[in-house]
Amino acid sequence: MTAAEMRAAEEAVFRRERQLDVMERAGAAVAREAARFATGRPVLVVAGPGNNGGDAYVCARHLRQGGLDVSVAAMGEPKAGAAAEMWSRWEGPVVSLYEARPRPMLVDGLFGTGMTRPLERGPRALLADLVTAADFSLSIDLPSGLETDSGADFGAPRVSATLALAALKPAHVLDAGLERCGHVLLADIAIPVAAHRRAAARPRLAPPGAGDHKYSRGMVVAVECAMPGAARLAARAAMAGGAGYVTLAGADPRGGGPDALVRTRIEAAEDLAELLESDRIASVVIGPGLGRERRSEALLKAALACPHPLVLDGDALTLLGRQAGRWLRDRRAPTWLTPHAGEFARMFEGEGSKIDRTLGLVLETGATVLHKGADTVIAGTDGAVRVLAGASPWLSTAGTGDVLAGLLAAQAARGLRGVAAAEAAVWLHARAASLAGPAFAADALVDHAAAALGECV
Ligand SMILES: NC(=O)C1=CN([C@@H]2O[C@H](COP(=O)(O)OP(=O)(O)OC[C@H]3O[C@@H](n4cnc5c(N)ncnc54)[C@H](O)[C@@H]3O)[C@@H](O)[C@H]2O)[C@H](O)CC1
Ligand SMILES: [K+]
Numbered sequence: 001m002t003a004a005e006m007r008a009a010e011e012a013v014f015r016r017e018r019q020l021d022v023m024e025r026a027g028a029a030v031a032r033e034a035a036r037f038a039t040g041r042p043v044l045v046v047a048g049p050g051n052n053g054g055d056a057y058v059c060a061r062h063l064r065q066g067g068l069d070v071s072v073a074a075m076g077e078p079k080a081g082a083a084a085e086m087w088s089r090w091e092g093p094v095v096s097l098y099e100a101r102p103r104p105m106l107v108d109g110l111f112g113t114g115m116t117r118p119l120e121r122g123p124r125a126l127l128a129d130l131v132t133a134a135d136f137s138l139s140i141d142l143p144s145g146l147e148t149d150s151g152a153d154f155g156a157p158r159v160s161a162t163l164a165l166a167a168l169k170p171a172h173v174l175d176a177g178l179e180r181c182g183h184v185l186l187a188d189i190a191i192p193v194a195a196h197r198r199a200a201a202r203p204r205l206a207p208p209g210a211g212d213h214k215y216s217r218g219m220v221v222a223v224e225c226a227m228p229g230a231a232r233l234a235a236r237a238a239m240a241g242g243a244g245y246v247t248l249a250g251a252d253p254r255g256g257g258p259d260a261l262v263r264t265r266i267e268a269a270e271d272l273a274e275l276l277e278s279d280r281i282a283s284v285v286i287g288p289g290l291g292r293e294r295r296s297e298a299l300l301k302a303a304l305a306c307p308h309p310l311v312l313d314g315d316a317l318t319l320l321g322r323q324a325g326r327w328l329r330d331r332r333a334p335t336w337l338t339p340h341a342g343e344f345a346r347m348f349e350g351e352g353s354k355i356d357r358t359l360g361l362v363l364e365t366g367a368t369v370l371h372k373g374a375d376t377v378i379a380g381t382d383g384a385v386r387v388l389a390g391a392s393p394w395l396s397t398a399g400t401g402d403v404l405a406g407l408l409a410a411q412a413a414r415g416l417r418g419v420a421a422a423e424a425a426v427w428l429h430a431r432a433a434s435l436a437g438p439a440f441a442a443d444a445l446v447d448h449a450a451a452a453l454g455e456c457v
Contacts, residue, residue: 001167001195003113003148009166009191019082022189023051026165027058027086029187030140033163034059034107035066037136042069044103044130047087047094048110048144049076054083055140055165056109057090063107064092073100075110075123097126102133108159110144113169119145119155131157141165142172143180150353151177151375158182166191173199173389174354174375197355197385200378202431203424205242205414207457217244218282218413221264221308222406223272223299224250226291230314230402232257233442234288237406240449241428243282243413249275269298276306282413283309287316287338288402309334309412312367313405317343324348328365334417335367338405344371355385370408370422372401378426380419391430399442404429407449428452 001009013022034043043063047056053074064070075097078084087094097110110127111119119127127144131137137159142148145156151174162181164172171177172184208217220238224231228250235248236258247262248255249272255263266272276284286303290296292315300316304327312320317339320327324347328335339347339361348364350357358371358379371377374393378386408425416424429445431452436444 025189030059031062038105041104043105045107052112054086057086104135106134106137108139112141124155146171151175156180167193200386200388205456214244219245223286227289230289233402234406237403238410241407241410243410269302273302285311285409287313290315313338325364338370340372378422392433
């Protein structure tokens with residue numbers, strides 16, 4: 001939830017409950033986690049001037065009542081309201097942040113969702129030093145120094161763990177927030193939240209039924225052109241992703257690949273157009289290794305004109321570029337775009353967080369967009385958003401995007417649509433990466449995709 005949505009949810013609660021009671025709950029939740037990690041060690045709580053600081057004073061009081069050695073350092077005194085009341089309920093001394101001495105356990109309650117501008121250099125350095133000197137650091141709601149709605153870096157330290165209050169915010173999963181938050185925990189503080197944006201979750205996929213056959217399970221066409229290896233990876237991934245039949249349409253009928261991979265020879269774009277007339281086809285993937293030649297462009301146009309669900313990746317996205325909206329708006333069949341940051345920028349400018357910009361491209365094209373990266377954002381035409389953060393960093397190797405495109409084509413061929421198909425593909429991809437361990441080649445992802453799928457049926 002964004003900062004504004006969070007405020008609205010809080011306001012709704014304040015209509016029937018005192019703000020003090022909600023803040024008590026938040027502070028108590030923080031104290032429970034802090035005590036768990038402190039394991040008896042001395043604690044330094046740093047408190048800011050707003051409600052994040054209010055939570056911090058409550059936390060300090062609870063920790064001290066629990067028998068821990070707690071000191072408090074503040075940056076600005078709370079002026080009024082619940083936070084000021086919590087400050088006055090803290091009976092120990094409060095030193096200025098500039099006088100704070102590091103302690104083994106640090107609780108960071110300087111700023112939360114109220115962060116509106118970057119931290120100034122002074123407090124930024126002080127906080128960073130205290131975090132570095134601590135054995136364990138826990139941030140209340142957000143590491144102080146992140147823009148809540150985008151995860152942009154406002155000078156936040158990298159803490160050991162962050163306890164999100166009531167709901168995850170975009171900063172817990174996007175941009176700089178991805179690495180600054182450390183381990184993200186979520187506290188239920190009885191503020192009801194109804195979010196249409198969620199973290200990507202393990203899909204539940206139907207196994208084949210007794211009456212299924214290769215066509216009913218979905219036939220995928222992968223288009224091969226300039227770099228055959230990339231299209232082959234996508235085709236193999238479609239097989240591992242559960243498609244019943246995969247054919248690779250290309251100029252060379254003898255190119256490699258597993259025996260089960262069917263090759264269909266196409267010379268010109270007309271051949272592809274003719275192939276794609278078959279109503280046995282359940283989805284098409286084009287773009288991995290497509291190239292940017294005249295022939296690539298002609299093949300892309302043939303694919304765009306076909307009546308089947310279509311996954312557009314790699315060079316297909318670059319070829320569409322700023323014209324993506326014009327080419328895609330009138331396409332009737334489901335369409336997915338799977339850009340990485342560079343391809344996305346070539347198609348669409350947009351403003352705001354990665355979520356906002358991804359939704360912008362959805363609006364522009366009418367397609368489901370799977371915006372890749374360490375923080376993968378999926379957005380659909382119904383406004384639904386899924387984010388997958390924290391996938392294996394070893395995915396940053398050539399060919400993994402081709403595998404994702406193939407996995408997505410398989411989900412489309414199995415009948416999944418929109419965000420659900422993209423979420424399933426992204427989850428399978430991340431899970432296969434974690435099964436593959438360190439330093440894998442993209443080929444190994446394919447080898448682990450079936451095992452990942454096995455966890456979903
Ligand atoms: N509303 C509630 O009762 C509850 C809120 N919870 C916690 O409150 C914070 C959000 O609190 P808020 O007072 O809105 O903002 P902050 O404490 O994050 O910030 C305070 C204040 O600081 C100013 N400010 C912004 N940027 C800077 C900067 N770079 N340097 C200096 N000062 C800055 C700004 O004007 C803000 O007003 C939320 O995260 C929760 O922790 C409880 O969870 C529940 C009850
Ligand atoms: K904080």
